[in-house]
Amino acid sequence: MNSYGNLFKVTLYGESHQPAIGVVIDGLPAGTKIDEDLIKHDLEQRKPKAIGTTPRKEDDIYRITSGVFNGIATGSPIHVMIENKNVKSKDYEHLKTHPRPGHADFVSEVKYKGFQDYRGGGRFSGRLTAALVVAGSFAKMAIPFKIKHELSQVGTLKDMTKLDDYLLSVMEKQDSVGGTISLTISDMIVGIGEPFFDKLNAELAKLLFSVPAVKGVEFGLGFEGVTKLGSEFNDVIVDEHGKTKTNHQGGINGGISNGNDIHIRVFVKPTSSIQKKQDTFHLKAKKVEVLDIGGRHDVAIVRRVGIVLENVVAIALLDQYLMYKAYH
């Protein structure tokens, strides 16, 4: 449900228009130095600023209420809360009857029997990822591995130097686009991952798919590798540390890290909220009607989601690294 992890455990709460969102971070080793600059830096990357991101401002001022003492983790669970300051009192009730295409409005209404907090998408709002980013920042403070993310494609655009212009053209159409993000984990060691079910790739995929809008995850060559023969795909080991000549497997064999960089590619679908009018079924009128969401939304949430993906990777890595340490 809303907790993840075996030894490093992250419990998320919050809804878009409730007083606060937050996260309980359990299992960070006592003695871990807390790097608040890292937290701020990571939250900053998630903020809407660039072209193609929403003009709405969220302060994302977090507050640590437990588990840190004199700037160091105490070994007790860390609670971090972010208040929802910029909450408008506008009427959201139409979301219950006019479910937005691509959103969780409809499934939420059915699953939670109409009791969900529908305002601003409630718990399905991208807002919650701010708390997830914070949890990942804490994880990074305790892993010896490095993670980075990079935007590799947005819509039809592959040359990222032209991104602003491309997004301006999408904005003009009152539409949105998705994209792909590449993640690289370096400074890996051999042996992270717990077969059969807690394989490193399986845990990474589970967390990546828990991030809203993610619709595809692949490791190494991924789907493109389908045309390769085994002799081309196999990565030849060239030294006693397990270094391979190529890295088509993406740094993981049998669900266990092989010491080479881990390469992941993630597909993030186009933002569901668009300024353009769309059809939807009106649940009370019982017919298809035109829906005008209005507002100014993220045109390319993919531009902000990279740090979220990077940080959920950190969460999985710390959990598995601690399990590794129990045996080494």
Next chain:
Amino acid sequence: MNSYGNLFKVTLYGESHQPAIGVVIDGLPAGTKIDEDLIKHDLEQRKPKAIGTTPRKEDDIYRITSGVFNGIATGSPIHVMIENKNVKSKDYEHLKTHPRPGHADFVSEVKYKGFQDYRGGGRFSGRLTAALVVAGSFAKMAIPFKIKHELSQVGTLKDMTKLDDYLLSVMEKQDSVGGTISLTISDMIVGIGEPFFDKLNAELAKLLFSVPAVKGVEFGLGFEGVTKLGSEFNDVIVDEHGKTKTNHQGGINGGISNGNDIHIRVFVKPTSSIQKKQDTFHLKAKKVEVLDIGGRHDVAIVRRVGIVLENVVAIALLDQYLMYKAYH
């Protein structure tokens, strides 16, 4: 580690050359009618028979030692064991020094400190998937949903009517190929999936990636959807049951089933074991040497793995369906 699930819990054990592999299946509702034909039918699909699969024979005779009484689930954990009959006494010790490219030999040697049972790939052998298939067969007996799998591409081949010829050509090259498999879940209801971390897509992906050789998972349009605008990608709801005009999202919104069919595509890499000689690092001689695995292996494991993927999907579905039932 080797258990999966919250209410429907599957615990897998076994290594290729140990006396047996097996699975403990916990949480199947008391009263579920046991369909042994289904188990046999599913195991049969996994067996190597067609061109491109290994000529080795495994009987896969399973034995239910608990949890079933008069053909009906008792509510107690079900244990199913499959003895490893066809175990050759040949010398496998070279796998410890000559790690096969693409296999888990190297990571296993390091992670388990040389104590792993390396014979025939040990716990990393595809052999264990037989027990996984059985667990999935049991899951299917208790879910109202239907799952089917289909081979959609093998190597460069997209027309599956030419598969035998294509695989014969790969065999001639002493090489192997991978492929993609499409999975469809139908007869879905709205509301399966537990945000934030136990989203339906996240759990499905976790289990699919736990199957050996899986290197990519995508839902709905998947990576191909990257070029679509939001207005094209969004699925318009057209009736009060949530039926959508298109199904680009693959039947899941916000991690929850929306009642439409769920579409998943999985990339299975080329079989690592190939007859062709390959380079690898000799861990004792400390230099790259030529490795001749020999034997006659699966040229296209993708031809057998479909039922494994189908059945892990069933496992995830039953676990989440039981969670759903706790609240409905």
Next chain:
Amino acid sequence: MNSYGNLFKVTLYGESHQPAIGVVIDGLPAGTKIDEDLIKHDLEQRKPKAIGTTPRKEDDIYRITSGVFNGIATGSPIHVMIENKNVKSKDYEHLKTHPRPGHADFVSEVKYKGFQDYRGGGRFSGRLTAALVVAGSFAKMAIPFKIKHELSQVGTLKDMTKLDDYLLSVMEKQDSVGGTISLTISDMIVGIGEPFFDKLNAELAKLLFSVPAVKGVEFGLGFEGVTKLGSEFNDVIVDEHGKTKTNHQGGINGGISNGNDIHIRVFVKPTSSIQKKQDTFHLKAKKVEVLDIGGRHDVAIVRRVGIVLENVVAIALLDQYLMYKAYH
């Protein structure tokens, strides 16, 4: 670690002198009516007021920051926070060198390598039980069972009408006392509890022992039953609902509720903090020294802990009730 439960999941955080304590409550069914009077009533019972309890005041003003909308549970995790208002800036550093007998000061210093927040007992403070009480209040809102607790013995005193006088005499000695508390669960149904390991008694005991100061738990006749013969101990079933003539088993057979009332008795040790001087080992001076804790402590924490025990029982019951509902 700091999370409990399978479907109804409680995650606790906080330390005595950090900004706040709190709890994330996951899995409360959407649509559950939130009874704030119950929360307040339960917290009130835990407050020090009566003779024998500490004169320190804690406001215990809780704040619900998510998961409740229009007074009803949304199905999203509920976060409740209680700020630590009454935190004195006094110097607690001596607790690191002069571990208090009966407290967790010493084990905490060793386990957390000196990084623990030692102020006021940190995470081992009874303070955290306020958040636990709140979680239990929420659980009560969704179970059809009734739970009550009763003080059955305090120190040598068995007649509770004389409690105030008895405790005044203990206070005069600058000492403390423990006691026993009886818990009764009524309106039970048959079938709650999940053998083998999640038996109802096992889960109840786990949660009861997680409450600070609990050192004994028994069901039904408990230890006193040791002198009975089987023919005396066995509870004869007298109707088709499973009603029994006697209830020596305490309402549970084979780890499953049998529909009769569940009877539990809990031993709570004497409060560790006493006004009287005590010896302890000075970790820096490396010798036994006299320790003067000072202050005015709870003389009988047992007088306040009943509601905590009652409410952890509610937590276990809701979790198991939801599991039951998944199958019924």
Next chain:
Amino acid sequence: MNSYGNLFKVTLYGESHQPAIGVVIDGLPAGTKIDEDLIKHDLEQRKPKAIGTTPRKEDDIYRITSGVFNGIATGSPIHVMIENKNVKSKDYEHLKTHPRPGHADFVSEVKYKGFQDYRGGGRFSGRLTAALVVAGSFAKMAIPFKIKHELSQVGTLKDMTKLDDYLLSVMEKQDSVGGTISLTISDMIVGIGEPFFDKLNAELAKLLFSVPAVKGVEFGLGFEGVTKLGSEFNDVIVDEHGKTKTNHQGGINGGISNGNDIHIRVFVKPTSSIQKKQDTFHLKAKKVEVLDIGGRHDVAIVRRVGIVLENVVAIALLDQYLMYKAYH
């Protein structure tokens, strides 16, 4: 349900009259030397031999089918199976209509809707504890702590040298008795136990209460400590290793081991099956009738259960020791 543990995970299956019982043991460190003499020695202690135990013979021949190679743990899950050889074909169907007092017959019939395997008590048979003993033997191979158990009282008898005579007298009455067992864990280190919910005492209690017939668990002085004042109860620390002058707390503070011996006392109720006739409700006839179980049962199961308790303690200890190692 039927799995226990976080890193060291034990999954139990089996019913009295099914083909086999067994256990999957996951997380035993690769490289652990397997001591088969220990397994046999432990199983031997559980066998009925002494006066007051059942004359029925069970061979308890176990078979390890995975996870052990050349006498050493491979790091893969270990499966151990014990076939149910001595299974009589006698008619047990009356247990469905004549629930035995003190047994799980009635609750099982209701909870599992009549589908349970009722023969010989099914999954509620003490038979399953043989597999539990085996799991504990494996745990002992990987912990640096020592555990021992001792019978401290049987019925009204406290002088164990007179046990045979005492039990003969009970047998003459066609009745049964319970008793108390003392457990001691020595060679402990400081720091085992994971507050808040996975406290060492909480996990030990959970596992002890999962053993059939256990109705009370106490640590240190236990319930007898109720008459002590705090100044008497508190254990004074006398050296830098945390050694205490007394050990009233039973070696645990705040849920964490303090390095002193851990003392636990467990109450085991009288065996429910007695030769003497008893009343019970006939579920079909809808009236109370006399029940004659017949057979020759354990008069004092408490004489055999000590090793089961000892070994579940080992299971909890290894799981928590591995968690400890993840952080140290």
